[in-house]
Amino acid sequence: MRHRMFRTALAALAAGAVLGNSAALATSSQKGKAAFMKYGCWQCHGTQGQGSVATSNGKVLAPDPLPYESFSAFVRSTNGAMPPYSEQVLPNDDLADIHAYLSSIPKPNDHTSIPLLSQ
């Protein structure tokens, strides 16, 4: 439990920190990205958690993911279209890393600053 709290704190820190400021944090985000790919999260949510109307019902994971406790509770017990991931399948450490990765993804530019989207 302590370990989990530590991870949660790391993830919370990552949400406000820029990737690379801390070696430990950077490692966590990098491991999180690898875990995000390994456990198939990218399949429905895209490699940057951008989501899709076709696969995640438009749900966007990043930037600004849910707080870790809510995030973890959802992943473990969802009864919707997304299958639940038990700890047996996705260990707590990896889940916390995934949250850290999502928290590290920067906000996108406003669409008006992108010429092709400034319509």
Place this chain on the structure above:
Amino acid sequence: MTRKNLGPSVDRRKFLKGVAVAGAAGTVSPQIASATILAGAAPAHLPSSLPPTAQTIAAETGTPQAEVSRIGGVAGSDFMVDVIKTFDIKYLPANCASSYRGIHESLINYGGNKNPEFLTCTHEESAIGMAHGYFKVTGKPLMSLCHGTVGLQHATMGIYNAWCDRVPVIVMGGNDLDAAHRPPGVPTFHSAQDINALVRDFTKWDDTPVSLQHFAQSFVRAYKIAMTPPYGPVMISLDAGLQQEPIHNSGEKLYVPRYTPTSPPQGDTGAVKEAARLLANAQNPVIVVDRAARTEDGVGLLVQLAEALQARVVDMGGRMNFPKTHHLGAPLTAVNNADVIIGMELSDFWGVVNSYVDNGEHGIGINRFKIKPDTKLISISSVELNTKANYQDFQRFQSVDVSMAADAEATLPALIEAVKSAIPNDRKVAIERRGEAAKKARAEGRARTLQLAALAWDASPISTARLVMETWGQIKDLDWSLVSSSGNVSNWPNRLWPIEKYHHWLGGSGGYGVGYGAPASVGAALANRDLGRFSVSIQSDGDLMYAPGVLWTAAKHKIPLLAVMHNNRGYHQELMHVQRLSSFRNRVANLGDDMGPIGTSIMNPDIEYHKFAESMGWWATGPIKDPAELGPAIKEAVAVVKSGQPALVNVWTQPR
């Protein structure tokens, strides 16, 4: 069955005998030897090492002294071409086959290879897919020929897609019915009593003509049935004997029946009035359309109906039904608060008003009713006139309050007038306010959609939103047509492009048979080429790999098409299914060496689509992985396509 009353002149069997006699002097094949014996001639036992005789040398090197005419009159397949030419069928995409050699020869020689022009295809599924795409641009059907057994087996998925997508294609399969006379060997293996049985469950009609006059009636009837809404493919089994034998003079002159198009079925007057009453008095009516518009006129009619009611329109995308720029366009969530919903040519009315969640509960999943319980439902669907007991392309049964077995586009004029008459004066202000609210909702939705497109804008692999918008940036000033969007790019074209004209969006495969995108794109691009339009497709990797030979057909026949690849290197739908099942069963999905569960990825090695497109005559580039390089690559490809060549840009993309 059809080989009867053979005249005394040279017939097809004697033709074979002649071939056998000529050939026997050179090399003796088992078939020819058999034919010789059957014809009653003495078997020739000539060792192949003997030098050619003087007769053989003369036959092979001398000048014929008299005109050779082994057919013994006018070929039956010439008359078939006469019949076909009474229709404006411009092209005939097909993969060649011996069982239709008679009509093949007549089409290209007697018929001059015009109306229809033979297009060389490398797979029958490609040929049908091309006809499918062509129709959705022009509204005119194409015909295709195939070998009656193995060729038709190749063609079946394409025919199934056309059936589900309400697209007419006239398919003719060669078959040699007369077991006593057909050539032995492969032609006999490839003959069957009833080749049409293979596709009977997903064609509107089929026939096996046993005489030339019967063929004339069958072809005209087939065309008429295929072209009566709901449209659909038809099948004719074409006997090889009938094609090859001369026209016999039985005293009855052959003729081509006159074709008169059948007017499409309209909704019953009483049902139309009741539907209008419900819509006119509704607080929040919603129109849901799938294949409602068959033409540009249909789009205009839907706009009239929507504006008369200021009702929001949900376009399910089977066709371009409603302009995406119109303020009344709405997402599917608009049905949630509707009190009246009218569905037009919906394949899945149940799915419009219910939701299904595949969460594995009890191994089935859960269903939810997503509209208000007292919402009135109206259906106009021509498909109710054309169902089959085995294959089905409808969904779960949905009870409705008013049901019209009718063509939506044909019914719209009467419905619009009935609605205008039924709107009470005291509803007009409320209807106007409804329109203002729709404008506001659309503007807010548009801003949200654009911001969602900005997510992962600089990601690699490239986001599907960026793929779609970089493409748009290079074609927006042209008279463009998005001929296919295979795979799944999160519906970005429909969410972001100003799709306003019927040819801007052609819909999908209909039957979800993967492999439709590439051939349908080429067929639609052919139609657009003749109309002076620019064709662009979003081409997925899995779709292209089913029958990539259609790329060669495009190059061969100089069909300009820009194919921008959505190459996510996997069968993504299935990839997610296996992942989902693994999680439901509390197991870690086995990825092997790939990114997706074993059996669902198309990587290791990665396919270099640009290289194989190049090898088949396309201009091609890739793989593009850096989003900054995408726009310039597409710009270069557009210039190539404008010069008349097909071009492919291989892009590594996000999954969806």
